[in-house]
Amino acid sequence: xxxxxxxxxxxxxxxxxxxxxxxxxxxxxxxxxxxxxxxxxxxxxxxxxxxxxxxxxxxxxxxxxxxxxxxxxxxxxxxxxxxxxxxxxxxxxxxxxxxxxxxxxxxxxxxxxxxxxxxxxxxxxxxxxxxxxxxxxxxxxxxxxxxxxxxxxxxxxxxxxxxxxxxxxxxxxxxxxxxxxxxxxxxxxxxxxxxxxxxxxxxxxxxxxxxxxxxxxxxxxxxxxxxxxxxxxxxxxxxxxxxxxxxxxxxxxxxxxxxxxxxxxxxxxxxxxxxxxxxxxxxxxxxxxxxxxxxxxxxxxxxxxxxxxxxxxxxxxxxxxxxxxxxxxxxxxxxxxxxxxxxxxxxxxxxxxxxxxxxxxxxxxxxxxxxxxxxxxxxxxxxxxxxxxxxxxxxxxxxxxxxxxxxxxxxxxxxxxxxxxxxxxxxxxxxxxxxxxxxxxxxx
Amino acid sequence: xxxxxxxxxxxxxxxxxxxxxxxxxxxxxxxxxxxxxxxxxxxxxxxxxxxxxxxxxxxxxxxxxxxxxxxxxxxxxxxxxxxxxxxxxxxxxxxxxxxxxxxxxxxxxxxxxxxxxxxxxxxxxxxxxxxxxxxxxxxxxxxxxxxxxxxxxxxxxxxxxxxxxxxxxxxxxxxxxxxxxxxxxxxxxxxxxxxxxxxxxxxxxxxxxxxxxxxxxxxxxxxxxxxxxxxxxxxxxxxxxxxxxxxxxxxxxxxxxxxxxxxxxxxxxxxxxxxxxxxxxxxxxxxxxxxxxxxxxxxxxxxxxxxxxxxxxxxxxxxxxxxxxxxxx
Numbered sequence: 057x058x059x060x061x062x063x064x065x066x067x068x069x070x071x072x073x074x075x076x077x078x079x080x081x082x083x084x085x086x087x088x089x090x091x092x093x094x095x096x097x098x099x100x101x102x103x104x105x106x107x108x109x110x111x112x113x114x115x116x117x118x119x120x121x122x123x124x125x126x127x128x129x130x131x132x133x134x135x136x137x138x139x140x141x142x143x144x145x146x147x148x149x150x151x152x153x154x155x156x157x158x159x160x161x162x163x164x165x166x167x168x169x170x171x172x173x174x175x176x177x178x179x180x181x182x183x184x185x186x187x188x189x190x191x192x193x194x195x196x197x198x199x200x201x202x203x204x205x206x207x208x209x210x211x212x213x214x215x216x217x218x219x220x221x222x223x224x225x226x227x228x229x230x231x232x233x234x235x236x237x238x239x240x241x242x243x244x245x246x247x248x249x250x251x252x253x254x255x256x257x258x259x260x261x262x263x264x265x266x267x268x269x270x271x272x273x274x275x276x277x278x279x280x281x282x283x284x285x286x287x288x289x290x291x292x293x294x295x296x297x298x299x300x301x302x303x304x305x306x307x308x309x310x311x312x313x314x315x316x317x318x319x320x321x322x323x324x325x326x327x328x329x330x331x332x333x334x335x336x337x338x339x340x341x342x343x344x345x346x347x348x349x350x351x352x353x354x355x356x357x358x359x360x361x362x363x364x365x366x367x368x369x370x371x372x373x374x375x376x377x378x379x380x381x382x383x384x385x386x387x388x389x390x391x392x393x394x395x396x397x398x399x400x401x402x403x404x405x406x407x408x409x410x411x412x413x414x415x416x417x418x419x420x421x422x423x424x425x426x427x428x429x430x431x432x433x434x435x436x437x438x439x440x441x442x443x444x445x446x447x448x449x450x451x452x453x454x455x456x457x458x459x460x461x462x463x464x465x466x467x468x469x470x471x472x473x474x475x476x477x478x479x480x481x482x483x484x485x486x487x488x489x490x491x492x493x494x495x496x497x498x499x500x
Numbered sequence: 501x502x503x504x505x506x507x508x509x510x511x512x513x514x515x516x517x518x519x520x521x522x523x524x525x526x527x528x529x530x531x532x533x534x535x536x537x538x539x540x541x542x543x544x545x546x547x548x549x550x551x552x553x554x555x556x557x558x559x560x561x562x563x564x565x566x567x568x569x570x571x572x573x574x575x576x577x578x579x580x581x582x583x584x585x586x587x588x589x590x591x592x593x594x595x596x597x598x599x600x601x602x603x604x605x606x607x608x609x610x611x612x613x614x615x616x617x618x619x620x621x622x623x624x625x626x627x628x629x630x631x632x633x634x635x636x637x638x639x640x641x642x643x644x645x646x647x648x649x650x651x652x653x654x655x656x657x658x659x660x661x662x663x664x665x666x667x668x669x670x671x672x673x674x675x676x677x678x679x680x681x682x683x684x685x686x687x688x689x690x691x692x693x694x695x696x697x698x699x700x701x702x703x704x705x706x707x708x709x710x711x712x713x714x715x716x717x718x719x720x721x722x723x724x725x726x727x728x729x730x731x732x733x734x735x736x737x738x739x740x741x742x743x744x745x746x747x748x749x750x751x752x753x754x755x756x757x758x759x760x761x762x763x764x765x766x767x768x769x770x771x772x773x774x775x776x777x778x779x780x781x782x783x784x785x786x787x788x789x790x791x792x793x794x795x796x797x798x799x800x801x802x803x804x805x806x807x808x809x810x811x812x813x814x815x816x817x818x819x820x821x822x823x824x825x826x827x828x829x
Contacts, residue, residue: 203828204828210829
């Protein structure tokens with residue numbers, strides 16, 4: 057009995073999911089827990105793992121299809137199992153019959169269009185003799201290329217696969233080891249030894265010279281996360297008129313603050329307090345004093361948020377995620393350190409929970425670890441402002457008519473001019489600068 | 501056992517004559533089988549040896565001939581009736597189907613109908629639609645009748661002996677074009693078991709099951725295909741009821757491919773029965789190509805000699821079918 061694959065419901069509000077990509081092809085075998093497909097919800101994009109082991113028998117939906125939650129989007133089972141030609145609808149409900157009609161009405165045009173493709177995805181054509189041989193040797197017919205009409209698998213095709221699997225070219229043990237190390241296919245090497253046996257020299261001769269290999273241009277389909285980032289960045293850049301303000305901040309006192317709190321926080325949490333947490337805390341304080349920056353545009357209304365939830369842009373392999381620290385105002389630096397470190401870690405391990413990715417009202421993007429001073433961050437919508445953080449660098453500054461060396465940092469604030477005007481944004485950034493230059497103010 | 505080459509026609513006559521010499525109960529009846537010797541001359545000379553009591557000319561009524569033979573058989577005689585053309589079996593059919601085939605069963609084995617209905621079948625003589633048919637599948641459908649289709653002079657003598665010895669009604673088809681073919685045939689009487697196929701040629705790549713005249717066409721095709729490196733096994737079932745399933749299944753298990761060839765119209769022909777039998781059998785798992793049936797076209801046999809040939813499978817058709825079947829071997 058084939059097992060259903062359905063669109064998971066990842067949050068209480070999720071009604072549809074968009075299929076970003078299949079990570080398995082029809083006919084491929086799947087293990088429990090292997091990533092099977094990637095979806096995007098209104099909140100996140102996530103890889104969905106297989107609940108069952110077997111062969112991916114059918115994919116009913118294609119990339120970019122929007123699918124209602126719990127709709128059956130495929131089947132996992134054993135080869136040759138019969139499964140419906142179109143998705144039977146919603147999984148595990150009494151209303152399958154009813155929903156089925158609605159779904160098939162929606163998808164009927166799709167089915168017609170892809171009628172040609174279906175030929176490849178039908179049950180494999182094979183003669184009884186080929187089927188038997190494959191069955192006895194536990195081969196999957198779909199994995200065998202048929203030489204007969206319409207790709208029909210004959211006995212000899214199965215034999216070819218069997219022989220290919222069991223007989224590898226003759227080679228000396230050393231040649232084999234070398235080839236494995238260099239990832240050379242022994243079948244492609246001509247043997248010069250007795251009876252065509254492949255020797256060490258043959259492998260060495262066919263080892264490609266590394267220096268001479270030109271790096272070819274590559275073309276890769278945008279993966280789920282990349283695609284989401286692309287869409288969201290473009291949408292923000294094209295809908296929100298961005299204005300970026302910059303200011304230099306003297307970080308002398310923050311450095312002192314951090315140095316004195318470092319052992320205390322470390323004792324409490326086993327974690328090291330970083331500038332990021334101080335920036336989160338300071339931004340929240342500034343936002344509480346300038347609530348007109350803590351806003352979102354919703355339709356033709358401007359929503360001023362009740363809470364201050366701060367998103368942290370985290371670089372992850374292949375992209376970027378913005379996990380959220382909630383209710384920053386209520387948290388002390390130790391608690392913030394714990395929260396920020398945890399979400400950062402989870403983001404890099406791709407283990408963020410959906411609720412850790414939603415609800416931010418303001419974002420901080422810190423490039424201070426690079427040789428970056430200022431930049432023009434793109435707003436993480438639906439927020440209306442984002443703070444870009446540059447590196448802390450000792451610079452000469454004029455203090456009371458004298459030249460002094462101070463640790464200086466540039467802050468870049470991008471804001472959505474539809475919701476926020478220049479003066480309030482400048483007032484907010486000035487406020488933030490003052491808090492950072494006199495962090496004891498946070499105690500007030 | 502001494503043999504000599506005689507024709508199929510002579511072998512049929514010899515089988516009957518030898519049996520009639522040793523068994524007083526055996527007699528022949530049919531239209532013009534006396535002095536004229538029958539439509540194809542099979543009984544020529546027999547009336548001189550056995551007299552008009554045992555070689556009986558009948559009125560032109562196949563129903564009457566069949567009815568008289570069945571009656572004689574029921575009362576202890578062992579009649580052989582000859583129909584001039586197998587097409588006329590339709591007129592004898594009520595007697596054969598509703599009386600001859602059923603009597604033994606309906607009387608709980610207390611009555612028996614030991615008779616042979618001999619009749620020339622098939623096309624190729626320019627005898628047109630009403631004198632050229634191959635209707636053996638009709639008779640094969642009726643439980644209680646045995647159906648024999650010998651393809652060589654050797655087989656026809658031995659099978660006719662077995663048919664005459666059988667206590668059940670046997671429909672004995674003689675293909676008109678085979679009458680003039682010859683083979684080494686033993687002089688002494690001998691019997692070939694009814695229900696035993698003969699492997700006319702051994703091969704490994706494809707099994708061709710052919711009946712009657714098609715046996716010879718299949719053998720001709722096999723000889724040509726051998727030059728192309730294709731090894732064809734030709735099986736002649738010889739009797740289609742009972743059918744020697746085992747020989748056919750074993751052959752298909754060996755070759756993995758099956759082609760059935762008969763002259764009768766393909767639709768509803770015995771080829772469908774053989775193909776289905778194989779598909780249902782343990783040979784199924786050995787099939788490595790779709791089963792093919794070659795049979796007559798769905799038209800009455802035309803009078804025009806070219807069209808007459810085109811209406812039934814010929815050697816090139818068998819060649820093409822084999823090549824296609826073994827293409828992916």
